[in-house]
Amino acid sequence: MNRNSHPLRRPVRIVALGGGTGLSTVLRGLKEYVAERKKDAAPRPISDLAAVVTVTDDGGSSGRLRREYRVLPPGDIRNCMVALSQDEHLLGHLFQYRFPAGRGLAGHSFGNLFLTALTNVTGDFPKAVQVSAQVLAIRGRIFPSTNQNVTLEAELADGTRVAGETRISRSRRPIRRVRLVPRRVQPVPEALAAIREADLILVGPGSLYTSIIPNLLIEQVVEAIAHSRAKRVYIANLMTQPGETERYSIADHVRAIYQHTRPRLFDFVVVNRARVAPRLLRRYRRQGAEPVDPSFAELESMGLRCVAGDLLQQNAVVRHDQRRLAKLVLQEFVAGRAL
Secondary structure, three states: OOOOOOOEOOOEEEEEEEOHHHHHHHHHHHHHHEOOOOOOOOOOOEEEEEEEEOOOOOOHHHHHHHHHHOOOOOHHHHHHHHHHEOOHHHHHHHHHOEOOOOOOOOOOEHHHHHHHHHHHHHOOHHHHHHHHHHHHOEOOEEEEOEOOOOEEEEEEOOOOEEEOHHHHHHOOOOEEEEEEEOOOOOEOHHHHHHHHHOOEEEEOOOOHHHHHHHHHOOHHHHHHHHOOOOEEEEEOOOEOOOOOOOOOEHHHHHHHHHHHOOOOOOOEEEEEOOOOOHHHHHHHHHOOOOEOEOOHHHHHHOOOEEEEEOOEEEOOOEEEOHHHHHHHHHHHHEOOOOO
16 A cells, blocks of 8 residues: 655545534635536646544534434534535525524524435435535535444443433543444445545544544444555644543544554644644633643654644634645645645
8 A cells, every 4th residue: 555655646535534623624624625627627636525424413403403303413514514615605604504592493503404304305314415515516525424323422431431422522531432322333335435535534633532533433434444545644633622632642642543443544643833822721721621742752653654734723712724734734645736
């Protein structure tokens, strides 16, 4: 398998796996470089961009629809659609519109209701996602990791078991392991095909145990990544999360993923090298969070190559800057492009 450090010199097929705001950030930055369908369009470095999204969310609007209509949670899928939409200002705002009042409507977003309705009409959640993507004219493809109704379960350090993504996220005790219920889960075939055909596979950023690892608990997904000829890249989180990854270094994040999957699943790690502003640092530390230790030497001892850059966007919160992240990824792994 050829996964050397030389960037690819042709348009590439990229697959990004994850959930939550992290995956949306990656997609929003990369969509500007996705090839247009028109023949006269200027060549762009990405020929295909596919997102594989976790489906374990059980909170808020997604959780309510999941319980009442027995559909997969639409929230993360909706966010990815908006991130990839060409007209994010209009249709994106419509899909993100959240009803402020009304019996049964309060708290629901229009996009979640739209996906739920389409699932009932088509009889299939992945088909509903496909139709919604056509409505939004997205630059890319989106797949749930599985079409099965799965629950995330965690075993905490004290032996306690907690069921449900929301309850796991709220727990302040260290997590020993997470698993899917039921255990044997079948992936969406199109998601598996996208991984197998990819030139570049991106995992993260996102909540380690509730956004990243759930996709990787599907055995066939892990096998497809492990046997892929693609460059396999983990995009490291910027900050630790209270309870979930408290005092975790980047190496600890990777080690946790390997313990749930298999060793040497990644070839590269993308790491932020910029410092968090003192005012934000103080606020995060009061909440029990701090910048993730890059642990470069330990990552290298694990056989990983580190790619570092200034990736911070610092406003009210610390986030990855979508444009800087996209440019770094493409400059490092897709050569010969003016970005």
